[in-house]
Amino acid sequence: MDLDSFRWLLTDDGQALLAKATALVAEGGPELHVQAELRSTAAAEQVAAALTQVELREHAVAKLGEGAHRLYFTRDGLEQCTRWPVARHRAGRMKAYGARTLIDLGCGIGGDLIAAASEGIICAGVDADPLRVAVAEANLAALGLPGAVQVADATEVDHSGFDLAFADPARRSGAGRTFRAEDWTPPWSFVEALLRRDACVKVAPGIPHALVPDGVEAEWVSDGGDVKEAALWSGRTATVARRATVIAAGGLATLTDEDDPGPEAVGTRDVGTFLYEPDGAVIRAGLVTAVAAGVGGGLLDPHIAYVTADGSFRTPFARGYRVLEELPYREKQLKAALRERDIGILTIKKRGVDVSPDQLRKRLAPTGDAEATIVLTRVGDRGICLLVQPF
Numbered sequence: 001m002d003l004d005s006f007r008w009l010l011t012d013d014g015q016a017l018l019a020k021a022t023a024l025v026a027e028g029g030p031e032l033h034v035q036a037e038l039r040s041t042a043a044a045e046q047v048a049a050a051l052t053q054v055e056l057r058e059h060a061v062a063k064l065g066e067g068a069h070r071l072y073f074t075r076d077g078l079e080q081c082t083r084w085p086v087a088r089h090r091a092g093r094m095k096a097y098g099a100r101t102l103i104d105l106g107c108g109i110g111g112d113l114i115a116a117a118s119e120g121i122i123c124a125g126v127d128a129d130p131l132r133v134a135v136a137e138a139n140l141a142a143l144g145l146p147g148a149v150q151v152a153d154a155t156e157v158d159h160s161g162f163d164l165a166f167a168d169p170a171r172r173s174g175a176g177r178t179f180r181a182e183d184w185t186p187p188w189s190f191v192e193a194l195l196r197r198d199a200c201v202k203v204a205p206g207i208p209h210a211l212v213p214d215g216v217e218a219e220w221v222s223d224g225g226d227v228k229e230a231a232l233w234s235g236r237t238a239t240v241a242r243r244a245t246v247i248a249a250g251g252l253a254t255l256t257d258e259d260d261p262g263p264e265a266v267g268t269r270d271v272g273t274f275l276y277e278p279d280g281a282v283i284r285a286g287l288v289t290a291v292a293a294g295v296g297g298g299l300l301d302p303h304i305a306y307v308t309a310d311g312s313f314r315t316p317f318a319r320g321y322r323v324l325e326e327l328p329y330r331e332k333q334l335k336a337a338l339r340e341r342d343i344g345i346l347t348i349k350k351r352g353v354d355v356s357p358d359q360l361r362k363r364l365a366p367t368g369d370a371e372a373t374i375v376l377t378r379v380g381d382r383g384i385c386l387l388v389q390p391f
Contacts, residue, residue, distance in 0.1 A: 001074065003131045005049040009072075010138055014050070017042050021050040022057075022069075064111070070142050072135045077109035080170065082202065085223050085247045087115035090200065090231060095119040097198075097237045099164040105154035105194070106167055106186065110136030110147075112202075116166075117145040124162070126152040155186050164237070165194055168202040181211060191232075198235035205230045205284050209242075219243040220281040227280035244285040246316050253316035255282060260290035269298035269308060271326065275375060275388055276307040276318040277349070291317050301379050304352040312391065321388035327374065329383040334374075335364050341387075342368030350376040353383055 008014045017038065024034045038047040056078055060068035064084045073081075082090070094102060094116060102116050107125030109132055117123045117140065125147065127133050133151050140147045159165045169184035169191060181188035188211075191201050195216050205220055205227045212218045217238035219231045224247070233239075240256040266289040278291045288305045292298055294317070297309025307318065314320070327337045338346065344366045348357035353376050360376075375386045 001049045001052050001131070002045075003134060005045050006072070006131060006134055006138075008046055009049050009053065013042075014046070017046060018050045018053060021047070021054050025051070025054050067143075071109075071139045072142070073109055074131060074135060077132055077135060080108055080168065081111040082115075082168070083223050083228055084111075084115070086221050086228050087112050088118070089221065089245065089247060089252060090202075091115035091119045091121070093233075093237070094164055094166075094200065095121060097164075099198075101162045102164050102166060103157070103159045103162040104166050104168075105157060105159065106169065107136050107149060108132050108168065110139045110149065112166060112168065113147050113149070114139060114143060114145060117147050118143075123147040125149040126154055126157050128153055155190050163198065165197065165199040166201070167191065167194060167199070171204055181207075195232060195234040198237055199232075200234075200237060201232045203230050203232060205280075207232075209286065217241060217243060218285070219245055220284040221245045221247065222279050222281035223247045224249075225279065227284055230284065242285045242287065244279065244281040244287050244317065246279050246281055248316060250316075255285070255287050255290055255317050257285075257287065257290075259294070260287050261293050263289050263299070263302060265289075266292040267298050268300065268302055271300065271323060271384075271386065272297065272308040272310040273323060274309050274312055275300075275321045275323050275386060276309065276313075276315070277321070277351075277375075278305050278307065278318045279316075282317050287317075291315065300377060301352065304377055306351060306375070306377055320391050321373070321375070322391055324387045324389055327385045327387050329376070329385045331360070331363065334385060338364060338366050338372075339368065341372070342370045343372045344368035345371035347371075347373040348376065349373065352378045 009018060021038055053072060056073035057069050060073055060078055099121055101122045104113050104125040107113050107127050113123045113125045125136055130151050133149050136149045169186055171184055195213055207230050217233040217240055221229055240258055242257040243254055245254045276295055278288050282291055283305045292307040294315060295309045295313040296311050297307050300306045300308055328334045346361055346366045348361055350357060355376055373388050375388055377384060
């Protein structure tokens with residue numbers, strides 16, 4: 001979709017075509033039939049633009065909810081767009097820290113602008129791509145939200161007049177996704193300079209702890225059990241060194257390095273009555289021992305993110321399992337043990353061992369009627385297999 005086709009889509013004729021395309025696709029007719037009917041009233045590139053929006057809106061629902069059907073997207077813009085619960089959380093933090101004005105340096109299709117504007121923050125966005133700027137403008141207008149967006153190079157914009165600066169560097173190069181910070185757009189050198197003031201920068205969850213500048217808070221965020229991103233908070237927005245934020249259907253919970261007594265205080269111990277699997281955000285933030293302290297437990301191994309305890313606790317920061325028994329770790333004996341217990345539906349969880357759960361399940365070939373979960377891990381140089389029951 002090019003800029004001219006998108007601008008036409010915003011006209012009365014374009015909106016009529018988009019509405020008709022949406023209805024035809026919803027009816028579930030053959031794709032060629034839908035295209036033929038639409039092309040009876042519009043040019044091929046206009047039909048393509050309308051159908052692209054229908055497709056992307058449907059894909060966007062998983063990230064943004066049903067409100068996505070009112071918005072506009074580009075393929076790369078949707079891929080980089082923040083999930084709505086995460087964007088809403090971040091905007092809430094910005095408001096809590098007293099930000100009245102925000103500049104989004106690389107706003108893409110405007111997802112974070114929408115979240116911040118929804119919190120009453122006065123927003124401006126810039127992006128080097130004219131199409132993404134047009135889409136961001138259209139999205140703000142579609143939701144009736146104020147905000148200014150313009151085409152500009154984020155690295156050349158004077159952002160000193162804003163309370164807070166936000167950036168979401170693109171992590172793709174000509175060769176595809178990149179994990180080198182200097183290959184980001186804008187590059188890491190720009191991010192470092194930005195973090196010397198009040199700012200927030202969205203980064204990949206795999207960012208090394210050593211890359212985070214001194215005095216900057218690194219927050220890892222999971223949504224629905226999946227780690228989605230990390231955010232770096234600087235200046236007055238930074239309150240701790242490391243934070244794990246877990247967003248679930250029941251609400252939001254956060255854990256920080258101030259809750260962590262450290263590995264020496266927690267220590268390691270033998271397998272207890274319960275096993276806890278920390279959330280991915282907790283693991284990325286290096287706060288597994290904080291979970292252990294919270295459940296009155298210890299680590300199975302100092303280098304593996306499993307916690308064991310004798311008490312049963314409900315915690316948003318870990319999935320809990322009752323340990324039923326220890327099974328043989330060797331494959332032949334494990335297969336026999338599963339057969340003895342009539343286990344046919346098998347969930348395999350693993351950490352710290354070189355095992356492919358899917359391949360192992362095929363080799364074990366469980367055939368019984370019972371359902372079970374096993375955990376494969378190691379303690380020191382010894383592999384162990386635990387039969388567990390989620391709670």
